[in-house]
Amino acid sequence: MAITAPGNNDQPHRVLLVSVPRTASNLLLKILNIRSQPNVLTNPKCGYFFYDAFMSASKDGRIDKPLDQWPAEAKSETKAIMQECFDKLEDYSTRARAENKIMFAKEHAFWFQNPYFFTNRDAETPENMKEFRVSIPERYGSSQTFSANNKTIMPDEYLRTWHLAFIIRHPALAWPSMYRAMQKLSKAGFIDDDGMRGASVTNMSMEWTRKLFDWCLEQPDESVTPLVIDANDVIHNPGAVVKFCEKAGLDAASMQFEWNDSEKRSENWATANVDPGNPEELALHKTAASIMLSTLEESTGVVKDKAPASVDIDAEVAKWRVEFGDEAAEMLEKATRDSMPDYEYLKANRVTV
Template identity: 55%
Template sequence: MAASDILETNGAPAAAPAATPRRLLLVSVPRTASNLLLKIWNIPNQPNLLTSPKGGYFFYPAFIEATQYGDFLNKPGDQWTDEQQIKVKNSCQKCVDALEEYSARAKENNQVMFTKEHAYWMYSPAALQKSITGHHDQEFFKAFRVDVPETYGTARTYSPSNETIFSDEYLRSWQMVFIIRHPALAWPSMYRAMQKMADSGIIDEDGVVGSSTTHMTMHWSRMLYDWSLEQPDVPVAPPVIDAHDLIHNPEVVLKLCELTGLDKSAVQFEWAGNSEKKSQHWACHDPDASIEEVKMHQHAARVMLSTLESSSGIVKDKAPEIIDIAAEAAKWRDEFGEEAGVLIEESVRDSMPDYEYLRARRITF
């Protein structure tokens, strides 16, 4: 692994290594201000913490692979070819192997391993089919389960509520944190970003609808949160942070530091003069990416990170206090057209029960 592919934060390793160094997983959804949280947390300057230059996103390549080889919006499992299943499974395995390479280094140096991943990227393609059809295809689920080092134990169990590509034992090796945002703010923002990517030729119009449909939901986050509550060795519920609180009451991050063990003194609420752009690191740890692919993914990152990278602090007008979904829906139809506006409104209304459920469990300061 090249040294440039590792972001090692400040602070020397402790003299006496802990028996089980912690691993921290931020479970996000696109456009929920997760990158803002990383900026406020000041992840690059958190003492004794290891992450990738992206701050995670190890499973982004697997998501891209799945969209290329398996039309999982329209194809049930029995219509996938063996080649498609194998390629997607192998891509998932490469992502896990890359993550575990970092984790092994963190463990060796007694560091905290940190990653941020979008919830959906960790779920089996079979889970989407189940959510659409209601049919649980056990063999289709098995096709995408990944192998992990035996350092996490030899047992491999998959509880009914675990529809990810990981075993229960592996998921329990992470301390999870969830970030959420009101769907009426997150989903149109995501659709807008997907359209910008289509305008740049990164994805086509089908990709705009497909990526939006699979991500414009809190279903995957809630499933993983509820799975966490079922685990016998998880002493407390995972922390949940709402983007509204993050923006209007950013001191909530101090409480989050207490719950995760991160250093409060590293937290920042302004970053004027910080010229480093996270989008510059996009795809830099993918050795198989061509120059054209790297440029494409970097451009996509600039689209997704444009507000944050042009800011010098928290932008509060991105989080209004009052949200009228019906009034906003009329604006979406004007901006995106009738069909897309209806899609966004339906996704927002469908997401509200899961959002309200998680919001009721959020941490406050």
């Protein structure tokens, strides 16, 4: 019998964890012990199928430009890569179905949004946004609809076949952490200054997370409630993580809160993204991955000082001015305050014990 989401229809159980950078999502996966879950299939990166799509959409400052300013070849390239990313996700899903396993993937919310909405946040659904929508297999049916809160490249009918879960973190902690990491990536030569600013600003939002969460609540006959977990609970509230694990249909007995292993996810990330025959690019990606995963890979358990009990935004802004300078601090402050309504809304719906 196929594994199905608790209380769901006969669709195979698939869990999509929607994150944004620096929300302790890799720590959550480590605690859930995803790669050692007895009945779970995932890829070497535990997701990030749409990484290449985001990188393509980020080229040459495209993120900040309306679609009508994109060169035709840029649109074609990004569309093709988005389809490739989706097809790889479906390949794993097909394999999970054949092996009677739960398919698990983690994706940053911004990475699989339709590029049209990068600069047209509140627009109606125009004709020209259709070019980025992916083609889905016939088994999902002939109907393909995109309701108001579905700003992704995948139709409602497809998204409904996944159990969506979300991880959030206080913006005053997540966004400076992201900017700090982007600075290190820039110094390492992984991205240039424009790329650092673009990647920082575009990812410093919980807008896409909230839209997808609200989309879940609006679905007809939806019996699987979308899950939300806060990074603060991941670090300080083990019971909430256990409850999240069980509600996602995963094996709580496989969880771990301490570890002493030699696994280097940065190695998996780099080799999964780069041709091993390109040693220079491989080394660059290994450096980038080690920057993004440094805290986790240097730890043997949960590092509790990464999540203070309370956050004073004004006090944090003062620290940012010293660390990053006035211009970056102002950018971080705006991103933080703009994100707070979405964060507080999602936090109110998080898993609690």
